[in-house]
Amino acid sequence: xxxxxxxxxxxxxxxxxxxxxxxxxxxxxxxxxxxxxxxxxxxxxxxxxxxxxxxxxxxxxxxxxxxxxxxxxxxxxxxxxxxxxxxxxxxxxxxxxxxxxxxxxxxxxxxxxxxxxxxxxxxxxxxxxxxxxxxxxxxxxxxxxxxxxxxxxxxxxxxxxxxxxxxxxxxxxxxxxxxxxxxxxxxxxxxxxxxxxxxxxxxxxxxxxxxxxxxxxxxxxxxxxxxxxxxxxxxxxxxxxxxxxxxxxxxxxxxxxxxxxxxxxxxxxxxxxxxxxxxxxxxxxxxxxxxxxxxxxxxxxxxxxxxxxxxxxxxxxxxxxxxxxxxxxxxxxxxxxxxxxxxxxxxxxxxxxxxxxxxxxxxxxxxxxxxxxxxxxxxxxxxxxxxxxxxxxxxxxxxxxxxxxxxxxxxxxxxxxxxxxxxxxxxxxx
Ligand SMILES: NC(=O)c1ccc[n+]([C@@H]2O[C@H](COP(=O)([O-])OP(=O)(O)OC[C@H]3O[C@@H](n4cnc5c(N)ncnc54)[C@H](OP(=O)(O)O)[C@@H]3O)[C@@H](O)[C@H]2O)c1
Numbered sequence: 266x267x268x269x270x271x272x273x274x275x276x277x278x279x280x281x282x283x284x285x286x287x288x289x290x291x292x293x294x295x296x297x298x299x300x301x302x303x304x305x306x307x308x309x310x311x312x313x314x315x316x317x318x319x320x321x322x323x324x325x326x327x328x329x330x331x332x333x334x335x336x337x338x339x340x341x342x343x344x345x346x347x348x349x350x351x352x353x354x355x356x357x358x359x360x361x362x363x364x365x366x367x368x369x370x371x372x373x374x375x376x377x378x379x380x381x382x383x384x385x386x387x388x389x390x391x392x393x394x395x396x397x398x399x400x401x402x403x404x405x406x407x408x409x410x411x412x413x414x415x416x417x418x419x420x421x422x423x424x425x426x427x428x429x430x431x432x433x434x435x436x437x438x439x440x441x442x443x444x445x446x447x448x449x450x451x452x453x454x455x456x457x458x459x460x461x462x463x464x465x466x467x468x469x470x471x472x473x474x475x476x477x478x479x480x481x482x483x484x485x486x487x488x489x490x491x492x493x494x495x496x497x498x499x500x501x502x503x504x505x506x507x508x509x510x511x512x513x514x515x516x517x518x519x520x521x522x523x524x525x526x527x528x529x530x531x532x533x534x535x536x537x538x539x540x541x542x543x544x545x546x547x548x549x550x551x552x553x554x555x556x557x558x559x560x561x562x563x564x565x566x567x568x569x570x571x572x573x574x575x576x577x578x579x580x581x582x583x584x585x586x587x588x589x590x591x592x593x594x595x596x597x598x599x600x601x602x603x604x605x606x607x608x609x610x611x612x613x614x615x616x617x618x619x620x621x622x623x624x625x626x627x628x629x630x631x632x633x634x635x636x637x638x639x640x641x642x643x644x645x646x647x648x649x650x651x652x653x654x655x656x657x658x659x660x661x662x663x664x665x666x667x668x669x670x671x672x673x674x675x676x677x678x679x680x681x682x683x684x685x686x687x688x689x690x691x692x693x694x695x
Contacts (some may be wrong), residue, residue, distance in 0.1 A: 269298075269583065270305040272332045272363075274354060275345035276325070279368045279395070280307065281318040282572025283342060290576065298583045306332050308345070308354075329354055333361055340582065342575060343367040352376055359384050359391065364586070366578045368395035368571055374469035378482050390590045392578035397470040398423060400570030401563045402577070403549045407477040414553035415597070416478040420516035420684065421549035422542050423470045425565045426454045426461035427493050427513040431530075432543040435501045441494065453545055463492035464513065464528040471515035471528060474549070475601070478517065479524045483601040491529040500679045503616050504532055506646060507656040510540035514684055523602040531684045532612055538562075539684070610641065610685050613670065614656040615678035622653035628673050629657060636666040658683065 273280050287304060295302055307325050326332065329350075332341070341358040345351050346369055355372065358365050359380065367373065372380075373396045384391035394404045398421075407416075422428050426448060433444045445462065448454035460466045468490050475481050493513050504511045509532040517526045533540040538560050542548040547565025552558050564570035617625045626645050633640055639660040646654040667680060 266299075266301045268301040268303055268337070269339050269586075270303055270335060270337050271340040271342060271579075272306045272308070272335065272338055273304060273342045273344060274308040274329075274332070274351070275343065276307050276309050276316060276318070276320070277344065277346075278568050279344040279571045279575065280342075281316065282568035282570075283344060283575045284318050284320060286569065286572040286576045287579075294580055294583060297580075298586075300583075302583065305335055305338070308332055329357075333357065338363055339586075340364045340366065340579070342579070343369055343372070344575070345369070346371070348372060348375060355380060356383065359387055359389055362387060362389060364390040364392075364582055366390075366392045366395075366575055366582065368393070368399075368575055370396040370466065370469040370473060372396075374472040374485060377473060377476060385590060388589060390582050390585070392582060393473070394578045395571045395574035397473050398547045398549055398561065398563070398565045399567065400573045401547055401549060401561045401565060402574070403474070403551075403561050404477065405577070405581070406559075406561070407474070407551070411551065411553055411556055411559075414555045416519065416551060416553045418516070418518040418552040419474050419478050419549065420514055420518075420539075421547065421561075422512050422539060423515050423547055423549060423565065424461055424464075424467045424513055425545035425547055426458070427464075427467070428542065428547070429453050429545045430462070431493060431496065431501065431512060434496070434498050435505065438498060440498060441496060462494055464490045467513060467515040467528045471517060471526060474515075475517045475524060475526060478551070479519055479599040481524055481599050481601045483524075483526055484603070487601075487603040488526045488528065489603065489605050490527075493530055496530055499616070500681075503614055503654055503679070504612075504681070505535070506649070506654045507612070507614055507644065508535050509533060509612070509683075510535055511681060512539065512542070514539075516684070519599055522597055522599045524599050525602045527605075527682075530681060532681050533684045537684070608660055610658060610660055610683045611662050611680055612656055612658050612683055613662075613678055613680050614654065615674060615676050616652045616654055617674075617676050619651050619653050622655065625674060625676070626655050629655070629670060632670055632673050633657065633659060633666070636663075636669065638662055638666055 309325050341363045373393050381391050429448050430444045511530050514531040515528045517524050539548050548562040550560045642658040644656045
């Protein structure tokens with residue numbers, strides 16, 4: 266029987282999930298394609314490391330030359346992570362005539378267009394379903410099932426670590442620092458949490474989704490990005506009291522072929538599907554002209570959820586190995602737009618002693634009116650434990666106005682963007 270040889274680069278969380286899932290489902294794949302499929306070599310850094318997957322030791326190597334020296338190597342699965350030396354290895358694999366599957370969001374966000382083009386030129390497949398949302402089948406859906414649609418907006422919770430932290434700060438009534446440390450102990454956050462808590466991981470995934478939805482390759486350094494380090498427990502509780510969840514949201518929206526991109530903590534009304542995506546779970550919503558609004562929801566990380574996406578790509582590839590890979594072309598050319606819009610809808614919210622509430626509320630409204638800020642909605646909530654909650658939903662808020670508001674209040678206030686479409690009409694001026 267003809268044999269298909271696969272090499273895996275990396276045997277950590279993802280690589281182990283791929284090997285275990287492959288062994289479990291191998292015969293199904295072999296029976297479907299009528300060929301033997303074998304993992305013929307695995308690249309690692311340390312040959313003597315204790316592994317949580319049983320693998321013959323002679324399958325492991327620390328030399329990339331051993332990988333490419335194999336006769337009849339057809340497929341390379343990259344599960345190493347990082348950019349160097351990974352980019353060189355992946356490029357070399359494609360040039361070698363191998364189909365490549367990767368889970369590496371940093372690689373795709375930085376070199377996805379170049380590698381996709383190279384793969385196209387070489388007539389090999391380059392697949393990366395696991396790079397966004399792990400088990401959630403969003404990439405394949407955008408490339409195939411939604412490819413005829415014009416996408417208006419894509420947004421979601423695409424970083425499990427930050428979602429775990431925000432959810433547990435509120436549930437356990439604890440600080441950012443303490444819940445981050447708990448997430449590190451549980452293996453949900455890295456020792457250096459920068460990529461997650463400062464929004465870089467979500468930024469990479471947003472860039473990948475934007476390429477698929479709008480055929481743009483945004484400059485990562487120009488996309489407005491804000492992480493969750495400054496979110497406080499008090500702010501989360503106050504937002505909840507006013508009817509919102511605060512989540513780290515990545516969003517890309519097309520308005521007149523200009524795609525506004527952004528990663529930041531955003532307020533979501535508690536009846537919105539994303540408001541109840543908690544813990545390490547991820548969710549991605551897509552708004553498009555024919556399909557309407559779709560929300561994908563599930564496990565965005567972990568050995569088996571990520572292994573599922575990689576193996577889904579593998580099975581797809583095995584069934585289409587002789588077809589010429591096609592790139593999806595979107596109908597109207599779009600451009601990325603990086604500037605922060607003052608037109609975003611924001612909520613100014615604060616907690617004030619009950620006896621000062623009416624005075625503070627009136628003062629704030631006066632400042633906003635004087636500065637010609639569009640007020641969409643203003644609420645003063647009944648007091649609890651001697652404090653009242655004030656929430657004022659506004660548009661066209663400029664930095665100088667923020668400074669003036671702060672001068673006129675003696676309580677710390679929060680200003681966060683609301684997750685609404687930029688074309689959503691003004692509801693009611695107060
Ligand atoms: N973890 C997840 O849930 C998840 C989800 C979606 C996507 N991803 C992506 O998947 C990729 C892998 O993540 P992971 O969590 O599996 O990482 P990991 O647990 O740190 O594993 C990395 C593996 O790559 C090997 N490796 C690293 N650098 C190498 C080098 N220079 N030469 C040879 N081998 C090298 C390591 O070898 P040793 O074992 O010998 O040290 C290890 O086996 C990343 O791009 C990540 O963003 C991860």
